[in-house]
Amino acid sequence: MGEELSNPLSKHYKFRALNVYASTEWLADNKKKYRQVFDLHETNYIYAELSFFNKLFDEEDWEVEVELRCYAMKKPDKLLCSLPFRRKVSKYDPVMYIREGWGNKAAGAFWKRGTYYWEAWIGGRKAGSKFFYIEDAGAPVQPGNNPYLEVQSLKLYEGPYDDIIEDERLYYKSFSSEETRYVYVEAIMKNLHRERSWQCELYTKFYNDARELKGQVVRLQRIDKRDDIIKITAGWGSNVKGSWRKDRYTAELIFMDRLLAVIPFEVEEDFEEGLSSVLLPDQQSPVLLAPDESFNKTFAEVMERLNALIGLTAIKQQVLDHAKYIQFLQLRQEKGFTEKERINVHSVFIGNPGTGKTTVAKMMGLLYKKMGLLSKGHVHEVDRVDLVGEYIGQTAPKVKEALAKAKGGVLFIDEAYALARSNDDSKDFGREVIEILVKEMSSAGGDDFAVIVAGYPKEMKHFLDSNPGLKSRFKLHFEFSDYLPQELSQIAAFACQEKGVELEPEAKAKIDEIIVDAYRARDRSFGNARFVYDLIEKSKINLGLRIMSDDNPKDKPKEELARILLSDVEGLGAKPKVQLPEIPVDEDLLQEALQELQRLVGMEQIKEQINELVRLVRFYRETGRDVLNSFFLHTVFIGNPGTGKTTVARILTKMYKALGVLERGHMVETDRQGLVAGHVGQTAIKSAERIDEAMGGVLFIDEAYALTQAQGSNDFGDEAVQTLLKRMEDFRGRFFVFVAGYPENMEAFLKANPGLNSRFDKVLKFEDYSPRELHRIAMQMLAENHIVAEPQAEEHLRGYLAFLYDYRDKYFGNARTVRTVVNEAIKNHNLRLAALTPGERSGTPLNLLTLADVQAFKLDKSSFVFSKKGIGFRQREQ
Structure with a gap:
């Protein structure tokens, strides 16, 4: 009675709601896009919607005086506008809506970052109020570019009205129609807006298969600038079981009127544990989102993980010293010192394959994130193919796309030297990539990403010399040494844990023996940790084949399915022996070749060596002994010009053909020009083509020393040597290599690469003719x-x-x-x-x-x- 006396209009209406929105778009049921958080860059007018129930519905018309006031939260609060109205309420309207807004038609011109609220007054009495927030992350929310947050994980679980703690949640992709109460969405997101604290408003909408809205939950949560991770849960349902019917459903996350993600699920007879794939607006195919727990770790925890890596002692210390120096520079900034240059986070990683470069790059991304230098800390890995276009105009967009994906994290460019081809290669677009990188790394927009380039030492030096600006951008150099045998043994034990197997003591000893042998014979292509993982994988395969060859493998106890025996690893380190083709000795052809050799003038010592070799090969063939695996038939021909090297090589090739050692017995003659190309990647192809031509015969390389004599900073002769060595080992016995040249130069050639000297154990020295x-x-x-x-x-x-x-x-x-x-x-x-x-x-x-x-x-x-x-x-x- 007192209320009606103080406010006579109270008997005419009942307050329903005061909502806020920015879009005037009409929706179903006379609704608007109600929100409380708006982005400065997209906001021109902010509207208030007052609604109340008409108690005189279907009885009589009446008039009401309404005032809408907007305040900015300050000390004291500042009145921005006061909008009075006198409106007629029709007896035919059960609910009355009064809407009005304030602002400027230019987005961002009136509303600034801050906290505001609308008040609604009816008949001089305050009916309600509603807070709203204007945020500014530097850019508006766009498809594929959200400056506020990034969805890391979406999971579904079942629970009661008051939710359940995280440790007790069971995640499902299908729910029971009889047992399900509330279906909860657990959203884990990365906080990308770390400059200041802000308000996050997340809408979770549940739809059935007919796209009917089953329910909606709004979560408004203040995000502290120190928060790396945003965790929000939202559920819909009932405490009464059975409120969910059998059907297909989707849960959709909306942020600032933008769709963040859609996660589908089903309600069937029974629960099915697992994670559902998530549909993202900027991707064509569903993806499985699960949180990377490493992003939740502290700086000390990340350093602890780095120190836990096997080996890499020097790298660990260098990374720790680098981190401490960055902290020192940050401390100076806090104390008011001004640095002329930005903190440099771009690095060069030098080392062979499998030495941990990518792993350490991920660690550094996390460290930079924890130290506030990067907003995300992830690693986007690319190589030449991902950056270089085939035609004019294709390269720049590919580089821009890679940089966009690496924004906030690390752009890791493996084999970066492939971008720097010879200076006169005008058709190559790798240099365009380098020019764009140099520009982006030096621009104002280059603050929120780090570039790490990796590759072999010699090639990386050429890469850095290829552009004057590169050296000044990359001031951090990390050299990854090959793992020591004892470290590789530890890696093998770790690989066993990951693959769910264990090595018997005898098998472990054999694995260690294989590792030591491989370490001694290693070259720069040695795979290090990758080699060890491959060993364990092959051992596991042999274990599986042994188990499945048993009559009743299902009867084997569980522990036997994980136990690797000595028999499973024997033979892994041995190279397969190549059997000679069963070709009978051609006596006529052999005698013809011997007579050609005998007719040659001089070179008596050469003739005797070749005759001994022929007698030895014939003996091995007649007694069934293994010629190819007893000694190499690759031969070095040393002598001055015109001493008969090429002639003897042809005769020797004919002899091997006659003895049945070579299938075809032809000789392919080439030199540096026939093996080496002018740019990265083509030399291996060119060399392989010559080797393929020589398969079944002899590849004769004249003036072979030219392959290892430096031809300038962009020389690829070493690439030809590496290809040659690998093929000589992989196709042992299927072809022979004869190399020829001057005495002094050939000695330097054999010393230029450890693998060369070991492959050629036969040397024929040709003296000058008297x-x-x-x-x-x-x-x-x-x-x-x-x-x-x-x-x-x-x-x-x-x-x-x-x-x-x-x-x-x-x-x-x-x-x-x-x-x-x-x-x-x-x-x-x-x-x-x-x-x-x-x-x-x-x-x-x-x-x-x-x-x-x-x-x-x-x-x-x-x-x-x-x-x-x-x-x-x-x-x-x-």
């Missing part, structure tokens, strides 16, 4: 052309060749020089005959080389027939 042998070669060449030298001409040639021999240096052409001299003599011979008349010619021997034909060869350096003065000859000592 003057006597040079004379014999000249006479053979003349005989091949059906020419006979008269005694005076032969004697002059003998003296001239001895003269050339005396002045020779290491470039002396030996038989090649003889051929040049013989060809010149034959030319003079032909010119002399051509000058005769037919009658004179008829009385002259046509095949006789006279003194006149060779008199041009004077025993004087100035008379040398070579156009390049001094090439191949030295000054004779007086």
Whole structure:
């Protein structure tokens, strides 16, 4: 009665609600998009909606005086607007709505970040109030780009009205229609807006399969700027079991009128534990979202995880020192010091495969996040293929996309050196990637991401030298050494735990033995931890094959299904033996090759070595012994030009064919140009093509030392050597490699790579021909052309060749020089005959080389027939 006296209108209405919204879009049932949290960049007008029940419904019309006031929360509160109205309430309206707003048509012009509230007054009496909040994260919420939060995990569970604690939750993807009370959505999100505390308003809507809204829950939660993770639960249902009918449902999360995620579930006969896949607006396929617990760990816990890694002692200390220095710089900033340069978080990781580079990169991402340098701390891993486009205009968008995905975390570029090809390769777009990276890393927008590039030492040096700006961006260098055998043994034990197996003592000893052998024989392609994981995986496979070969594997006790025995690991470290093709010895072809060898002038020691080798191979073949695995047949040919290396290589190839060691018995001749390409990635392909051509025969590489002699910062000869070594090992016995070159250079070639010296255990050394042998070669060449030298001409040639021999240096052409001299003599011979008349010619021997034909060869350096003065000859000592 007192209320009616103080407010006579109270008998005409009953207050229903005061809601706030920003969109004037009409929805079903006369509703608006009610909210309490708005983004500054999207807000122009904020509306208040007063609604009350009409107690005079269906009786009479009446009038009401209403005032809507808006305040900004300050000290004291500031009145922004006062909007009075006098409205007629129709007897036909059971609920009366009064709506009005305030602001500016330009978004962000009027409303600033802060807390506000609307008040509704009816008949001079306050009827209700409603708070709302304006937030600013620097950018509006857009599809695929939410500056406030990121969904990390969505799970569903069942519970009563008052929820259940997290440790007791059971997660389901299907619920029982008879037992389910409330279906709860557990949302775990990363807080991306860490500059200040803010209000998070999350709508959770439950729909059935017909898209009918079953229920809606709104959660308004203040997020502290120190919170890394946002956890919100929302459930819908009833404490009375059976309120959920059998059907397919979806739970949808809405934030600031944007759909964050959709998680489907079913209600059937029984519960089914598990996680449902989640539909995200910016992705085509469902994904399984589960929280990464590592993001919840403290700085000390992340460092503890880093220290728990096997090995990497120097890296751990370097990372710890780097973290402490960053903390020191941050302390200086807190005390008022100003740093001229930003804290550098970009790094170069140098090391072989499997040395923990990616693992440490993830740790550093978390450390940077905990120290406030990165907002997310995740790692986005890419390589050349992910960054470089095939055509003009494709590269920049791919790099921008990779940087967008790495925003707030680490962009990890594996084998980054592949981006820096030769300077004259105008068709390559890798350099465009480097230029964009340099620009982004130096721009103002480069604060919230770190770039880590990884690769081999030599190639990474070339990468950093390829652009003047790269070295200044990457000031942190971490060198990952190969794991030691004892560390690899620990990794093997850890791999067993992960794979659910255990090694018997004898099997463990054998694994350690294999690891030590592999460590001793390692090159830069050694897989380190990957090699060990592969060993354990193969052991597990052998365990499975052994168990399943039993008549009754299901009767085996559980512990036997996890126990790796010595028999499961034996043979893992041994390389498979290559069996010789069953090809009988071709005696005719062998004798032909031996006769060709015997006809060669000089090289008696070479002939004896080859004859011994032939006898040994024949003996091994006749006694059934393994030729290929007893000794290598890859051969080094050392000698100066023209000493017969290529000729002997062809004869030796024919011999191996005759002995049945080689299937085809052909020889593919090549050099550096035939193996090395001009840019990264193509050399291995080019080398592999030559090797494939030589399969079943011999690959002869002339001047092989050119592969290891540095040709500049962008040389890829070493890539050809690596490809060659791997194929020589992988296809052992299927082809042989002959390498040839000068003595000093070939010695350096074999020392350039540890694998080269071990692959070539047969060396044939070709000495320079003596003057006597040079004379014999000249006479053979003349005989091949059906020419006979008269005694005076032969004697002059003998003296001239001895003269050339005396002045020779290491470039002396030996038989090649003889051929040049013989060809010149034959030319003079032909010119002399051509000058005769037919009658004179008829009385002259046509095949006789006279003194006149060779008199041009004077025993004087100035008379040398070579156009390049001094090439191949030295000054004779007086």
